Amino acid sequence: MEPGTNPAVGSLQGFRKLDLTVRRRLDGLLHGEYGGVRLGPGSEAEELARYQPGHDVRRIDWKVTARAREPHLWLTQAQHELDTWLLLDQTPSMAFGTVAAEKADLATTVAGAFGLLMDGPGNRLGVGVLRTDGVTWSTPLAGRIAAHRALRAAPGPRDGTATQTLAEALSALAARHRRPGLRVIVSDLIDPAGAIERPFDWEAPLRRLAARHDVVVVEVVDPRELELPPVGQLVLVDPESGRQREVNSGDRRLRTAYANAAAVHRSATAAAVRAARAGHVLLRTDNDWIAELARFVRARRRLPPRRTQRRTR
Numbered sequence: 001m002e003p004g005t006n007p008a009v010g011s012l013q014g015f016r017k018l019d020l021t022v023r024r025r026l027d028g029l030l031h032g033e034y035g036g037v038r039l040g041p042g043s044e045a046e047e048l049a050r051y052q053p054g055h056d057v058r059r060i061d062w063k064v065t066a067r068a069r070e071p072h073l074w075l076t077q078a079q080h081e082l083d084t085w086l087l088l089d090q091t092p093s094m095a096f097g098t099v100a101a102e103k104a105d106l107a108t109t110v111a112g113a114f115g116l117l118m119d120g121p122g123n124r125l126g127v128g129v130l131r132t133d134g135v136t137w138s139t140p141l142a143g144r145i146a147a148h149r150a151l152r153a154a155p156g157p158r159d160g161t162a163t164q165t166l167a168e169a170l171s172a173l174a175a176r177h178r179r180p181g182l183r184v185i186v187s188d189l190i191d192p193a194g195a196i197e198r199p200f201d202w203e204a205p206l207r208r209l210a211a212r213h214d215v216v217v218v219e220v221v222d223p224r225e226l227e228l229p230p231v232g233q234l235v236l237v238d239p240e241s242g243r244q245r246e247v248n249s250g251d252r253r254l255r256t257a258y259a260n261a262a263a264v265h266r267s268a269t270a271a272a273v274r275a276a277r278a279g280h281v282l283l284r285t286d287n288d289w290i291a292e293l294a295r296f297v298r299a300r301r302r303l304p305p306r307r308t309q310r311r312t313r
Helices: 012-025 062-068 103-117 143-152 166-176 203-212 252-275 289-301
Strands: 034-050 072-080 083-089 124-131 134-137 182-187 214-221 233-237 244-248 279-284
Touching (some): 012 103, 012 289, 062 072, 083 143, 103 143, 103 214, 124 143, 203 214, 203 252, 214 252, 252 279, 279 289
Parallel strands (some): 083 124, 083 182
Antiparallel strands (some): 124 134, 233 244
């Protein structure tokens, strides 16, 4: 998919285009077995133990057995189908875009891409959509079906105050779906009150979520949120509160102050996500988001898993 393009959300042609793009540029990056947190049936050797009646003799390590003069074998890490839940932010702040697509469109397309990436035997993807009236949870479905449903979802409202914050939605996600798995958050991480510095109210629930699950935060931004163009008088409207403010974008000092505040916000959100031990990928409406997502996934695959030490007993 070329930079600045976006498949028609909800159309069959758009779904096929996204499917082709994912297969060509992302296919295989997230496929494979998902390691569990307990010992059990699997293929990855995890823990060396003395042989006990009932153990699989094919797992005996003969070199260790010869040194210890008693049978030892490797127990394996349990492997399960991947349980994925995606929280999609569709609050009014997402209904903004100055390139070829709005942030909400890009976020929806990213949700569909994750569904296609999760499509595998036994894998299920559930989606929670955060709008002004709260979170609507869908039934977990096979990845391809969930992707199609995500792309067909009705767009969120363009104005109004949300009754549920992102922090509350994260807490609800953690409470509703406790089985360890992958959790993906797609949002612009904009605070309704306009806070640009830590601590953000979503930090604590994100940290709790990441303590139990593998969490990826996809932050969606538009270039005009990073800097103002010098186009003269502008009327800026907050879509959630309805407040308006007239500014002169021709003022260089104003543009500099705006860019500095935006940079502070980007740095603060990155630090907050990093402190929560969650993955973080920044996608822009004017960039090749597929390339950015592929770069992020490849980098994460090079990281060691959480349990890399083999223990003996």
